[in-house]
Amino acid sequence: MPIGISDEHTELAASVRKWAESQGSIAAIRAAETDSEALAPWGALAAELGLSAIALPESAGGGGGTLLDQAVAIEAAGYALVPGPLLTTAVAGLMYDDAELRAGIADGSITVGLGTSALAVVEAGRATHLSVPVAAGHVAVPVDQAEVRPGASVDLSRGVGEVVLGDVPNTDLPTYPKSGAPLELIVLAAAEASGIARWCLDTAVEYAKVREQFGQKIGAFQAVKHLCAEMLEISESVTAAAWDAAEAAEHGEEQALFAAGVAATICFDGAVEVAKSCIQVLGGIGFTYEHDAHFYLRRAIALRALVGDTGEAAAALSACARTGVRRSGEIDFGGLDEQFRADARAEAQRIAGLADDDRRAALAANGYLAPHWPAPYGLGAGPVQQLVIDQELQSADVERPDLVIGAWAAPTILEGGTDEQRERFIGPTLTGEITWCQLFSEPGAGSDLASLRMKAERTDGGWLLTGQKVWNSIAERADWGVCLARTDADAKPHAGISYFVVDMKSAGIDIRPLRELTGEALFNEVFFDNVFVPDDCVVGEINKGWRLAVTTLANERVAMAGSKLGDSVELAITLLDETRSPAAPEKVGRAIALAQVVKLLGTRSTLRSIAGQGPGAESSVAKLVGVRSRQDSAELAMELLGPEMFTRSERALAANDLFLRNRCLSIAGGTTQILRNVAGERILGLPRA
Template sequence: MPIGISDDHTELAATVRKWAESQGSIAAVRAAETDPEALAPWATLPAEMGLSTIALPESVGGGGGTLLDQAVAVEAAGYALVPGPFLTTVVAGLMYDDADLRAGIAGGRISVGLGVDPRAVLDAATATHLSVPTDRGHVLVPADRVQVRPGESVDLTRGVGEVVLDGADTAGLPTCASAGAPLELVVLAAAEASGIARWCLDTAVEYAKVREQFGKKIGAFQAVKHLCAEMLEISESVTAAAWDAAEAAEHGGDQARFAAGVAATICFDGAVEVAKACIQVLGGIGFTFEHDSHLYLRRAIALRAFVGDTGAFAAELAACARDGVRRSGDIDFGGQDAEFREAARTEAQRIGALAEADRRAALADSGLLAPHWPTPYGLGAGAVQQLVIDQELGSAGVERPDLVIGAWAAPTILEGGTDEQRERWVRPTLTGEITWCQLFSEPGAGSDLASLRMKAERTDGGWLLTGQKVWNSIAERADWGVCLARTDAEAKPHAGITYFVVDMKSAGIDVRPLRELTGEALFNEVFFDSVFVPDDCVVGEINGGWRLAVTTLANERVAMAGSKLGDSVELAVDLLDEVGSPSAAEKVGRAIALAQVVKLLAMRSTLRSIAGQGPGAESSVAKLVGVRSRQDSAELAMELLGAEMFTASERALAANDLFLRNRCLSIAGGTTQILRNVAGERILGLPRG
């Protein structure tokens, strides 16, 4: 999904891309190989469309939009590989609070070359003005006042040169106090990186759908499918980070500094990686000069070098986090929350005034415990109402109890069960009177539930279940279990499965603790020896269990991400002062950035729900990126502790436990490899193997 979520942003991005393609942006780059003047019109073409001044005030001819509006256009321009000084001119217009400069940009009279280092100023030889760093900040000078020494760039879409200020009169010229890469440059360059990554992903996927090798479309091969899925993970991460940087920059301060640090750490490396992977998927054709993919790789690698060392940005982000800065997860509802706010606040405060022991029943009775569930057990709440309730319960100091497996079991019963079954099991789940376990996985059927073998045979008044289940948490103390068993051995694998509710105190059930690599036994094996399950414990139709196993309620649960980065990342931040090495700061900064991206992916998914849109790729990608973040950060915490890992200190024991426990994350709930297959097929549309 692109940076923009709203319909207006989607339309803006489409307009920019269509315009750039109609103007022949890439054809101009091709022509410039033999005609140096081929790119000259691109110094003013974006201004003629009003694209260079979207976020500038209307008083100087700008569009009066937000920085996010401008980022949407820059991303689309990056996708279309718009050449020339578009990015640098936009950045300069925002950097320098100078009415003449801004009016000149709006009128197409001024284009700006810009550099973070005077040795590498983009479009230095062709722009009318140059933004050059000095020891006092950046200064904007007319190009005819300085000496420009032409340079050489791997990027064929933009010129580069060294600007020599020696002897130049800079008195009275516009200045900007920013040191290093200005915030506006980081934010908008990140947006361009998102456009680059997205073009590379789209191009690779479309090629993988049609290119045939060994009698198959190459997208059907797991190696290619996984490579494309990894490109999706990176591309979505780049987009989320660029989006948040533009959002935060509007408010300035530490929030902007933090978000820009995340974007700089994630986006430029990410665009390079996706561009390289695109050429890998394309194979030999990707290595030809005729294919456009190398132009995007060139742009990506040059953009990263131009903005600066991503490791240094990561270290700065770590320092920001060490100072206590965290990105807040506030949501602008645009007034949509007004109709729910008063009622939610009144009810939350009423429950908050009760004794702790009475709150759970009150939450259940009010529908606030699971507001997305249908009435009378919930409120049938959509995304906005759910988030308002979350906010008001938090303000009232009311914490919802965790339903654990009940959060999965009860919705299935609500969806496919009878009225008697709903009455029997749903409210007691909410009030905590009963506890659930899930009995799906088997030794020979983990992610592949269609291969399960537990058989259910007809008997008087019900069914006899025989077989083995594994990886069952809470089975040793659960009152009830939701169980899939095969009721028709002759049917197709998905068609012969039925959904049962099993009384875990039934005769013939043997629960055995399964000791994991942590040394603990959080999971169990459960053996069934002709366990009787009455007919009134069958949910839905016989042989209709597969549909129920994958069903979700119409209103799914949405939530806001908190500001905390995760236990391992927070521990790594705490250790920075003790370790103190630059390499450690960079590693911690990268861990912070990845953890924040996971939160941003969830946030964007929530915003889509608020906007009434279907789910985007973010929710699927968040699981994959989240696993990598939690596993890598747990390993980093152990590395930073060094010799302390061999002690019994509280944090050493915690780090050890997190590292070992988190190994299950890439296995549980579908292995990473299976999820990448799913992402490749269901999100990217690649063919099945």
């Protein structure tokens, strides 16, 4: 999904891409190989459309838009590989609070070449003005007041040159008082990186759908499918980080710097990786000059060089986090929350005044425990109302109890069960009278649930279940379990499966603890020997249980992530003050950035729900990226502990436990490899093997 979420941003991005294609952006880049003037008109072309001045004040002739508006346009231009000084001119307009410079950018009479080093100023040879670093920050100089020495750029869509200023001749020149890569450059360059990554992903996927080898489409090969899925993970991460960097500009300097640090750490390396993978998927054709892919790889590598060392950006991000700065998850509801706010606040405060033992019953009675469930058990609440209730409960310091497996079992009964089953199970699940476990996985049917073997045989008044289930958390104390069993052995794998609710105190059930690598027994094996399940405990139709197993209510739960980055990342941040490793700040910064991206993917998915859009790729990608973040950060915390890892200090024990426990994350709920197959097929549309 692109940066823009709103309809207005979607339309803006589409119009920019359509314009670039109509002007022949790629054709102009190719023509520049033999015609040095082929790219010269592009500064004026972008200005004519107002692209360079979208976020400049209306008083200067600009569009009066936000930094996010400008980022949406730059991303679309990056997708179309618009050549020339669009990016650098738009950045300069935002950097320099100078009315004359901004007015010139808005009317197209001024274009700006820009560099973070005087040795490599992008578009120095064609721009009217040059933004160059000096001792006190940056300065914008008319090109006739500097010497430009032409350079050679790997990026064929933009020129580069060395700028020699000597003594700055005019003290009235526009100045930018901060050294290093300007925040405005990081934000808009990140947006361009998102466009590059997205084009590379789309191009690779479309090729994988049609290119045939060994008698089938190459997208059906697991190696290619996984590579494309990994490209999806990276490109969605790049987009989320770029979006937040632009969005954070409205929330103060601390928030803006933190978000820009995440973008600098994630976006430029990410764009390079996706561009390289695109050429890998394309194979030999991707290595030819005739294909456009190399132009995007060239732009990506040059863009990363322009903004500077991403390792330094990661280290700066860790330094920022050490001071306590975190990205807050504020939501602009656009007034949609007003109809729910007063009632939610009053009810949350009422519940807060109750004794702790009475709060759960009150939350269940008023529908606030699971507001997305239909009445009378919930409120049938949409995304906005759910989030408002979350906010008000949090403000009132009211914590919802965790339904654990009940949060999955109950919605399935609500969807496919009978009225009697709903009355029997849903209310007691909410009040805590019933605890659930899940009886799906088997020794030979983990991610491949369709191959399950537990059989259910018809008997008088019900069914007899025989077989083995495994990886069942809290089965030893659960009252009921949701169970899949095969009721038709001759049916196709996904057919012939029925969905049961099983009384865990039934005769014939043997629950055995299963000790894991943590040393604890969090899971169980459960053996069934002719366990009787009455007909009134079959959910839905016989042989139609697979649909219930893979679907939930359409009105799904939405939530906003908090500001915390996760236990392992937060521990790693505290250890920075004690470690002597010079590599630690960069490693921790990269862990912070990845953890923040996971939160951003969830936030963007929630905002799409608020906007009434279907779920995007973010929710699926968040699981894959989240697993990597949690596992890698747990390992990093162990590394930073050093010899303390061998002690029984509180944090050493916690770090050891997180490291070992998190190994299951890439297995539970579908292995990472299976989920990449699913992402490749269901999100990217790649063919099945």
